[in-house]
Amino acid sequence: MTISHPPFDRLADLAEGLLGAADRTAVERHVSTCSRCADDVAWLIHTIGLMRSDDTESAPEHVINRAVRLFNTHTTSEPRSAGIMERLVAIMRFDSAHAVPAFGLRVGTDESSRQLLFDAQPYELELRMRPMAGGWSVAGQLLGPAETVDYGEVELVGDETRVQTRLSDLLEFNLPAVPSGTYRLELRFDDERAIEIPALELGT
Numbered sequence: 001m002t003i004s005h006p007p008f009d010r011l012a013d014l015a016e017g018l019l020g021a022a023d024r025t026a027v028e029r030h031v032s033t034c035s036r037c038a039d040d041v042a043w044l045i046h047t048i049g050l051m052r053s054d055d056t057e058s059a060p061e062h063v064i065n066r067a068v069r070l071f072n073t074h075t076t077s078e079p080r081s082a083g084i085m086e087r088l089v090a091i092m093r094f095d096s097a098h099a100v101p102a103f104g105l106r107v108g109t110d111e112s113s114r115q116l117l118f119d120a121q122p123y124e125l126e127l128r129m130r131p132m133a134g135g136w137s138v139a140g141q142l143l144g145p146a147e148t149v150d151y152g153e154v155e156l157v158g159d160e161t162r163v164q165t166r167l168s169d170l171l172e173f174n175l176p177a178v179p180s181g182t183y184r185l186e187l188r189f190d191d192e193r194a195i196e197i198p199a200l201e202l203g204t
Contacts, residue, residue, distance in 0.1 A: 005037055006030055015044035086193045090118035090125055120195045125187065129202060134177035136202040142171040142187060142195075152189030156200075158182065178202065 006014075006027050013019050014027045031037045094117035113130040123144035129136055138156060142149065152167040156175050163176045167189065180203030188194045 005034065008040065011037060011040050012044055015041050015048055085188070085191070088120040088123070088193065088195045090120040090195050090197045092197075093117055093119050118195075118197060123195060125195055125197075127185075127200075131203065132177045135179040137175065137177045138185070138200075138202070139174040140172070142167065142189070149189045152187060154185065154187045157184045157186070 010019070010023075010027055011031075014024060014031070019027060031041055094115075096113075096115040113128065116127040116129070118125040118127070123142060125140060125142055127138060127140040129138050140154075142152065149167070149171060152171070153164060154167065154173045154175060155162065155164040156178060158178065158181050161178045161181075161183075163178055165173050165175050167173050167187075173187075183200045183202060185197040185200050186194055187196075
């Protein structure tokens with residue numbers, strides 16, 4: 001035989017004393033013979049009692065509003081470059097001006113050109129510099145676990161000059177020509193990591 005149980009909201013109304021006399025009598029009659037509904041009512045009475053005895057104070061409205069604003073600013077309004085980055089300082093381990101090029105490195109026929117290889121584990125950064133009419137051009141490629149890099153940009157910063165470009169699909173780049181001098185080169189990728197060369201000498 002199929003037993004028809006009162007809806008849960010009716011049991012809740014019974015626990016809170018919100019039912020009229022006729023409805024209360026009908027629901028109580030069912031609960032007195034149904035262990036499942038009796039357990040539900042007992043649980044409801046206990047829970048409602050705990051809620052009514054809770055004297056915890058909510059945080060002031062201005063505090064809640066400030067927390068919401070801070071969360072929204074952090075998650076939706078920050079520019080992509082504003083997040084915390086892991087910064088790696090690159091260490092030079094090859095300079096064509098002082099050594100014979102290692103196997104696998106690109107070598108130009110112009111003796112005034114220069115090739116450098118920097119180590120920034122787990123990455124390597126290859127740079128090629130050559131003189132041009134407008135100063136010096138800097139090109140290069142990010143080497144290493146390339147499958148973890150979705151996009152990136154490169155910036156060359158001097159005392160009076162700042163140029164930048166984006167990495168290609170092959171993680172290569174070619175910066176506009178800049179005057180001779182000392183520059184800081186920074187390669188940023190995936191908004192999470194950056195490789196920095198603090199002092200890059202061009203034509204000095």
